[in-house]
Amino acid sequence: MKNNPTNSSEEHLKNLCAVSNYIHILLTQGYHFNNLSFPFISFEKKVRNKENKVSILFITLGISNGEDLKETLTNCTEPLKAIDQFQMENGILLPTLQSALPFLDLHGTPRLEFHQSVFDELREKLMERVAIIAEGKDEDRYRKLEELLEKSFPLVKMPSIQPVVMQVLKHLPKVPEKKLKMVMADKELYKMCAVEVKRQIWQDNQALFGDEVSPLLKQYIVEKEAALFSSDLSILHNFFSPSPKTRRQGEVVLKLTQMIGKNVKLYDMVLQFLRTLFLRTRNVHYCTLRAELLMSLHDLDISEICSVDPCHKFTWCLDACIREKFVDGKRARELQGFLDGVRKGQEQVLGDLSMILCDPFACNTLVLSIMRNLQELLSQDALPRDSPDLMLLLRMLSLGQGAWDMIDSQVFKEPRLELEVVTRFLPAMMSVVVDDHTFTVEQKLPSEEKSSLSYPTILPDAFNRYLQENRVACEMGLYYVLHIAKLRNKNALQRLLPALVETYNDMAFSDIFLHLLTGHLTLLSDEFGTEEFCSVVFDGFLLTSFSRCNVHRHTLRMLLHLHHKVLPSYMETLTKTLEPPKQCSEPVKELYTQLMEKLEAHKKSPPPTDETPSLDLGLHPVTVPTTTSTPTTPL
Incomplete structure (x- = not known):
């Protein structure tokens, strides 16, 4: 006949407490129970205070403790019999064990070592039993765990018993509020308890949850900025290269996902933190995290949250587009x-949708898709509208x-796209393509048919x-460059x-654009050997705003x-111009030092010529009419 799981758990707990008490006595009172000697060891005040606290716990639970033993030995006339009696009453309650213990003595095995071994085994079994009860289908399983918690919680401060109490707390979906407050009030207990318990504390304590989340959000921004300023400068491996799935495996996203679990209230809190920080800083990386967090929960099939987030299906679909870097029909x-x-009445969801679309990875996908779409329209002689x-x-x-x-004004209404962006800006951009194509065709004509047309x-x-007045037009213009x-x-x-x-809100000097531009310019590395090209790139663009720390840093x-490609x-001149002032940031100073070291090394031993990487532009092949009036430069 099988034992009742709860009764068995209680027996385990009783034995565990008894053995723990016995070990405590052996350690603190200094008695050697091999029937040899019983010297009492005095302790420092600090140790005694800790011992007294444990003794009080045992007294509360009705368990004999070291003080009881001390009193017994002080008042008895036959210490050996008193010791035997104490061992009998407070040792492991197993009759057959008493006759076996002398064999351990004969082998020189200390009683402390034996009891510690038994204690460890009992604790492991009890923790397994708690997990079995919690995972079972018994309707009363949580009531049984609550009863076990009531009996074990007084010992939560004992390091040896604490794991058992924490195991019970972990498996209770609703820990009694009184216990939660006691855990929250004790920093050590709070630190030791499982995330399942902390979730129950956090959901009613937004400030505490904010303190836990804040370092992770800061870490996330630092990681994104580090990627933008990476020493790896390449068109093939840039900020947008990692797939959405790879990005969601980042430490911060995984930690936040674990902290939230299936708790909708905590998820809403994190979203509110992200909105607030986005408003305060205008940092678009918070928008990325908002989308990544939702898709991370989607990957784990947390339906409790995904089913109530109205942005879930939209984000899921957009995530697939980001993976392909293209929005198909x-x-x-x-x-x-x-x-x-x-x-109507649900317009507030537009705030979250706009934040998801503000994610740089989403913007990158949208603009690349626009460029590809324009290419197809050109080949078909069709108008953008x-x-x-x-x-x-x-x-x-x-x-x-x-x-x-939208989030700042709390006016949840789609912004109206200026029609002139479609009717004037895009045609103007197309005219630049036509100019370029016309010049290219002109250069291929026989010399007698060429005109004096200059670029x-x-x-x-x-x-x-x-480019200066409209943010959507500016974004498209930058990607065209x-x-x-x-x-x-x-x-x-x-x-x-x-x-x-001069661009809208200085978008051309944003870290994301400069990161991409500097990578793309490596394809034209040989052109840096001409003064004309250097003058346009540096004097005509980068050096106009190099007083900004980020522009200075990207230039370096x-x-x-490319230093070995630049006209000597x-x-x-550039090294003199770009020398950082004293008040400049440390990363800029470090980059400048590295540049000077490379220049010095290059003078002594010029490096071999770099090979330009091959490119797969990822553009669909388009059939183009053969008439010279049609632009053929792909967009």
Whole structure:
């Protein structure tokens, strides 16, 4: 006949307490129970105080303790019999054990060692029993655990018993409030308890939860910034290279996911922290974390949270697009359905949707898709306004770009996309493509058919104006510059870069764009050997704002990789210009020192010429009409 699990657990607990008490006596009173000697050892005050606390616990539980033994030995006339009696009453309650113990004495095994071994085994068995009860299907299982908690909790401060108490707390879905308050009030207990217990504390204590989450959020931002300023400068391995699944395996995302568990209240708290920090700092990496956190819970199939987050399916669909770095027609219609499905009275969800679309990884995917869409429109001689897919992409990009304003104003309404972005800015950008194509075709003509046409240097007024006044147009303009650099089109790049000195909200000097641009410029490394190209890149763009710490830092990052390609006379001027002032940040000073060391080493031993990496631009092949009036430069 099997023992009742609860009764068995209680017996384990009783034996555990008895053995723990016995070990405590052996350790603190200094008696050697081999029937040889019984010297009493005096202790320092600090140790005595700790011992008294434990003794009080045993008295409370009705268990004999060291003080009882001391009193017995003081008043008895036959110490040996008193010791035997105490051992009989307080040792392990197993009759057959008493006759076996002398064999241990004969083998020189101390009683302390034996009891410690038994204690460890009992504790392990009890913890296993607690887990079995919790995982069972008995309707009374949690009541049984609560009863066990009541009996064991007084010993929670005892290091030897504490793991058992923590195990019981861990498996209770609702720990009694009184116990939670006691754990929360004691820093040591709070630190030792499992995350399952802490969740119950956090859900009613937002400030404490904020203290736990805050270091993780700071760590996340530091990691993102470190990636943007990485010493690895490459077009093939940049900030946007890791897949969504890989990014969700980051330490911070995993820790936050574990801390939240299935608790909707804690999830809402984290989202509120992210909104607040996004408002306070305008740092778009908080938007990335918002999306990554939801998808991490999705990966773990936490339906308790995913089913109540209205952004879940939208984020899931967008996540698939980010993985492919392209929004295809089918997914575009799905995303549109989610946006159109926001009902009256539920407009607040637009705030979260805009934050998810403000994620740089989402923006990157949207703009790359826009560029690919424009390429196809060019090949078909179609107008941008006639493409539903393009208009949806612009709608989502506009919603993402307006996230901060929407959350700040608490006016949850989709920002209106200026029609002139489609009717004026995009045609102006296309005219730049046509200019470039016309010049390319002209250069291929026989010399007798060539005209005196020179490459245009002035940009259309509409292009410059919208680059400065409209954030959606500016985002597309910046990605067009990256696309030109990817094609190694030096002429077009020299025409476009000076226009980036004045952009909407200085977007051209953001860390993300500079990170991408410096990586793309490595494809044109040989062009840095000409003064004209250096003048455009440095004098015409980067040095106009190098007083900003981040611009200074990105410029030095690029030079660390391309210094041997830069015209020597120009490099000498740059080293003087870029020398950091005393008040400059340490990373800038370190980069400058590394650059000077590399220049010195290069003078002694010039490095071999770098090979330009091969590229897969990821663009669909497009059939282009053969007439010379149609632009053929891919967008």
